[in-house]
Amino acid sequence: MLKVTHQFKAKGNFSRLAHIQFLCVLTLICQLCIASSSHALDTVNLQLRWKHQFQFAGYYAAKAKGYYRENGLDVNFIEAEPGKRIVDQVLAGKAQYGIDVSTLLLERAAGKPVVALCVIFQHSPIVLITAQNSPTQNLHSLIGKRIMLDKNSDEISAYLNKEGVSTDLLSLIKHNFNVQDLIDGKVDAMSAYVTNELFFLNKAGFHYNAYSPRSGGIDFYGDTLFTTEQELKKHPARVKAFREASLRGWKYAMAHPEEIADLILSDYSHSKTREHLLFEAHQMATLIQPDLVELGYMNPGRWQHIADTYADLGMLPRNFSLDEFLFDPDPRHDQTRIVIVAAILAACLAVTLGFVILLRKMVRLKTEALKNANQELTKQGNQMSSIINGTNDAVFIKDTKGRYIIVNNEVERLFGKSRAEIIGRDDSCLLAQNESNLLMTNDREIMIGGKVVTIEEQITTVDGRKTYLATKGPIHDESGSITGLFGISRDITERKQEAEEKTRLEMQLLQSQKMESVGRLAGGVAHDFNNILTVILGQAQSVF
Known part of the structure; x- marks a missing residue:
């Protein structure tokens, strides 16, 4: 009996020991899995286009919300440094991804293997601002004036050129990004970002005009996420994962601007106030248009328009090819919808061709009539002006x-x-x-x-x-x-004076006529009195 009990105790001790060993092994495995998971994250760098600000809110959100980590990425942000070009930093391997603007086309044409992954700003934030001096001032008023132009404001140059204001006619000054020079009148105009400089002008109560290239048909993209052909070739899955997580971050950031503004102030920079960051967010909403356009969407036609604009400036060859420049996140997408739309458009074109020809003829006739009417109005206006001023x-x-x-x-x-x-x-x-x-x-x-x-x-x-x-x-x-x-x-001063003089003379004449009448009356009375007196004297003499 004692022997059996001892055997059962031995077996129980062995069971508890085995259980403890199992738990230790399981804990070790979990730790190894966690460590393995941590080491499995790919560390990549994103080269920012400028210092930390709301301009890069989507990337901050993607990191803070764990979107990058969910996609196996550990992302670091590198601020831009004066004198160092964004594209060169990425091509040198200091960052796998970068943020630049439409000048990426020029870099591609120069033989640099950059690839545009997605567009964040559907419209460029660059404008040309001037002091508001007159309700009739326009771009032509800038000829001969002092202008500060940013070296990356090609759309401003294209806009001025299209409006007939060549930069050769301007007095160009190196940009110092200080709006106080415009306020103090040291310069007459400067290129600026609607997300940044306008905040300071508004705070100063300064009245200004903002000329957007879009009003002249120059519609460039703004911030564009890009990488290199090498990164895309070696790590296609990583490129797709980084792009997808970044766009998720942008969607969150634009829906929660106040939260991301606080995140920037707490984790990245205090160079801008919370008020300034929220102003930047508000201005960006009209440029990104998240409610109208899918975040990250790139239109090849828009890129071709930008390339054609650069060609007009002599900065790109005509018919510049966009092959391999634009990233396709789903290269095997179904073309059926495109074919159907193309067929419908072709049918509509065939049906409406005759109408378009007729409409063009009607427009031409109407234009000629309006031109003649305008000439007649101008002639009449000149005649009326001559009459009024004559x-x-x-x-x-x-x-x-x-x-x-x-x-x-x-x-x-x-x-x-x-x-x-x-x-x-x-x-x-x-x-x-x-x-x-x-x-x-x-x-x-x-x-x-x-x-x-x-x-x-x-x-x-x-x-x-x-x-x-x-x-x-x-x-x-x-x-x-x-x-x-x-x-x-x-x-009527002279006429009034003449009338008054005439009235005065008439009054004098009337007075003299009255005096003459009185004289005649007095003479008559005297004559009659004399006759009576003669009779009386005669009678008196006869009596005496």
């Missing part, structure tokens, strides 16, 4: 505030000021207070009354005190609302 009457138009918006030559002469000094001002800026108050009161009453009125008005001009016979009336728009007042004033 008359000695003062002709003017005022807005509802009493400010002059149109004046003729006579108005300039009587005020002794140029049109530029008169336009936009009311009578209080041009006349004495008592005179301007009377004129502006008359104008308001005429606009309220809504009828044409002729009145006399006296003002002091460069020729002295003058009396004018003014015909004034309200101006109406298409809806019948009063938008201003017109006036035609004729100098």
